[in-house]
Amino acid sequence: MKNILFGLCLVAFAANAQHKDYPIQPVSFTDVKLTDQFWSKRIEVNRTVTIPASFARCENTGRVKNFEMAAAKSGKFCTKYPFDDTDIYKTIEGASYSMQVHPDPQLDHYVDSLIAIVGKAQEPDGYLYTARTIDPLNPHPWSGSERWVKENELSHELYNSGHMFEAAAAHYLATGKKNFLNIALKNADLLVETFGPGKRHVAPGHEIVEMGLVRLYRITGKEDYLNLAKFFIDERGKRTYDKSNPDEWKNGMYWQDDEPVTDQTVAEGHAVRAMYLYSGIADVAALTGDKQYIKAIDTIWNNMVGKKIYVQGGIGAIPDGERFGADYELPNATAYNETCAAIGNVFWNQRMFLLHGDSKYIDLLEKVLYNGLISGVGLDGKSFFYTNAMQVTDGFTHNSLEPQRSSWFECSCCPTNLVRFLPSLPGYIYANRGDKIYVNLFISSTATLQIDGTPVQLSQQNDYPWNGGLKISVNPEKAKEFDVYVRIPGWAKNDAIPLDLYHFQTTNTEKYTVKVNGKSVKYELQNGYAVVKHKWTKGDQIELNLPMPVRKVMASSNLPNDKDKVALQRGPIIYCAEWTDNTAKVDAMAVPLNANLQPVFDANKLNGITELKGEVLNRGSKVPFTAIPYYSWANRGKGEMQVWFPTK
Template sequence: MKKLFVLTSAFFLTFQIQAQQVKRHFEPVNFSKVNITDAFWKPKMEKVATATLQACIFQTEEKTGRIRNFEKTARKQGEKHEGIYYDDSDVYKALEAIAYSLKNKPDAALEKKADDWIDKIAAAQEPDGYLSTYYSLTDLSKRWTDMGMHEAYMGGHLIEAGVAYFDATGKRKLLDVATKWANHFDSLFGPNKRHWVTGHQELELALIKLYRITQDKKYVTLAHWLLEERGHGHGKGYIWDDWKDPAYAQDFVPVKDQKEITGHAVRAMYLYTGAADVAALTGDQAYMNAMKTVWQDVVFRNMYITGGIGASGRNEGFGLDYDLPNEQAYCETCASVGMVFWNQRMNLLTGESQYVDVLERSLYNGALDGLSLSGDHFFYGNPLASQGTHERREWFGTACCPSNIARLVASLGDYIYGNSDEAIWVNLFVESETNLPLTAGAVNLRQKTAYPWEGAVELSVSPEKQQKFALHLRIPGWAENSAAPGNLYDFTAEPTQKVTVLVNGNSVAFDRKSGYAVIERTWKKGDVVTFTLPMEVRTVKSRPELTYNQQRVAIQRGPLVYCVEGVDNGGQAWNFIMAPNPKFTINSFMVDQEPVMNIKSDAIRFRASNDGTEVVSEKATITAIPYYSWCNRGKTPMQVWLPTKVTDLKINNK
């Protein structure tokens, strides 16, 4: 029986000022306060600032009608809308990526281009604050009549772009447009107003960002209300009509009662990111309990070894537990980006490193695979096997992924460090420098590392004055004996090396807490922490329920999952089995001008005899490369999960 909830503004505001049961353990250090000098990530950030953003600008402004739609809307001459009804969102995501990039790498021409776009967006906004070029150019009377038409989704990305651009440049124009839009939405929807269920979640997390910059609590109230709207039968529109299943949009039960992952993967990630943000501000433990349960369902039963999620192309999302095909894997790039967002919030709320383990896995593998090494070609889906039919593309009809991966890479600094009043957290190992404000005084932290190729991390800790605080260093699960949280994936053997921690060259006692090495001491200028992670090559097996991986192993070194690609193996990647107890060697290698570490391994290769009458086996050496770097040298066969028995081989006479 459905329950009718009458939720008032007073209820929400009262809830917000209750003593918090849930609160963040620490706050992330904003990307703008982190100077990244890393040999792995800085070139990628520079590629995004140039090649990726130029591709986004070219496609958005010249090749497609996205910017023209704003120009047409402003002219009000009855011109025809071009493209898809949700295309405005790609403009906003590109602007957000530009904002992060401008902070990292100032560029007057790029900033002028962004300002020009913002002028056109502002000119297209309706007097009451509404903004959707599709409805403005087709029939404005139909706005807010179909919850599946992405109006709120586009508004969320508008807000994120406005906040980011203001943070990067200090310019308010886009933020003012976004605020006017949010106030328009708030005038129509919320407690004691019209019902609205966002068909594609995004607005929930964006409203919290708007609150953090404006300190206007009505945006928290509105975000909370949007979460509470779900699961009560309020959803209306083509998504609900076409799918006949509210689980597609995570609308099947109230968010607080959800226990399993369902439906469209990107929508789910944005929903739970928003729920975590709301929980942090309202102190609502029920959201936290639900998210932990759903997270376990994702990571323990529905996540690929690459951190990719959403196996099914039919619904761009989740299917049956453990049904994770490799060649048919959908694994949308945007879903892996969403995994980074959600797992960061879960880490902040719990202080547990397992969430960063998943974040790192998705970042270095599932998400980064979506961006070519040249920065101007992309994957929408990210399979774990190919017979040479896949290739990267310049653009897509639905072009959410290029700008999404661009904004993630450009904002990488958001995910490296955190601090509370009296402690510091180091989550990712990226060469960089930042200043952290603690109660007793600021601390300069400088990180040197060649990660992910090498495991040595040197941290120079220089407080402005001698002071006591705790330094939390994440010990990645992969550095010990956890291929991934839960037991969906396990290493086939125990590690032979151990994590070591030294302070000023001496062994130091430390506590282990929630997956971190915690060093609490009185620090002084010039203190140096040496943190060494074992970077041995290890093979991974999966649970037997993952039938596609039976009698197969994957190769992992550090945070990187590897694959075998035909271009390095005589054009073939399906005609061998791994040798028993293989020996691995690590070598410097170039993939399309990208320096990587490849891994060579013993194998047994099968081929047809010269006369084609029998199958011949022979000893061979195979070469594996990081998964994120595959398909940058043309179409080629590829596999992540490598057979250990003679099954599913593709044999020819090469």
């Protein structure tokens, strides 16, 4: 307990030492308790199935053995990629978040034993990278003959450090222990000694070290870490590339390294790298006040959301390089949509909201979260998608990607990324700024926070995303006047997505309503939030009713693959049709614009879903039709799946 209190005091001290930060602060996941039927099940499966399975895979695939051999300085690196170290880090991060909510002495002991193995693999000066340390004379072929010489491309030395920093920070904040944190700080100090003005220069090949350094800065208040994060960002665009070469590996775009970040205007290159970079830029911008950074990521966000995102929130359309394509290059048959890119997209949009306070960022975060992110893990918690297809014909995708889930991958970044993300979800629900409380996600939960020194408890009880009748209880310790900002989702205001890449076929005329204690109230709509001003007392309740008709989504004329087609949406959920629910082949069915599709809840199907049922056309004849939430496909075997349907 003393360690936890010491840790919280240290964090508070570091925060007070910082003069700038995000104007809006998230309510920490440690201060939010979930009671949500939809999410609690997933997080519990993550705790009881996914985390143990991930640790087991790290052991039986040789990932743990790599650290043991590095400690012994003997053996041969026994997995495929030099970033395989991060699968252990990410699983420790997820386990740490989980243990904070569900204390588990056995898991705690096991995690400590892994941290001890990691610590023994660290070299005396702080270097930690098993792909070289095991046998420095014969390192992994991606690693280069010396430290850091291939960092701007494929060595992933700083990528490994970044994930270690993220995991060590989470472990420290969740447990109060410094065993992992000390390893991370030793490595971070080595980076400070190695890189910077007058030292070695490099633009990290796979970003995330920037985010990780900021995490350590927040804990320690050591400005060297923040300065180094900014240095790495500012090094982009300084390397000489053949800018005329269309190959993104050779012109620098693949690494987001073709121009200085303040000159970049489009989402480019490897999608996961891009999301981590833009998230790191947002962090550093918030802490330094760099307005050029903010202008750059604002411009890039508009490009991605207006021209480079799929209807279910997926990004990174192109399999070759796991990368963004050109503007409006969003083919369905060969869509890539890496799960890690979806997770990175949530990271970035959360930060954009904290910078700007606009609900459009949470609208996009919600779209990604309920669709293209959780589609990456099966309902069993131990089967995964690395990529997230938009259509599967005759049981196969058109680009050799997996049409069915897998228990693991040689490159297993996505399963372990899900492991660390899911238990951190409570930290995305609420935020506050002074005397303003933001309710961003409609997830049943109870949060505790303070408004000008007055403790306030905020709780939600709802059946979202299936039902739009929402209740938010506001319980201050004593009567207190403050503002509650309740997000009115874009889909409830007839916006299929921020900007205009997709739109609803028709306008829903049924309006949302906001009440306090059963009575309609005046409110101001500000940046997509209903601002409810009130002198709150215990037992006060906000009621938000969001009508949830079935909507047909249509695409911009700039997307020829989706011409004369519709996708289906209800509330935040995008739907698809799957082979097992339909007698006709899903790619032979047409959904007319006047098709009447009705929501039907089935508690016994796919862990409980609202499906859409009605009649559509198959070669001119009416046939029964069932659509299921996109996230739930491929949980019942291998077969056809479709998101976009021709209208005739």
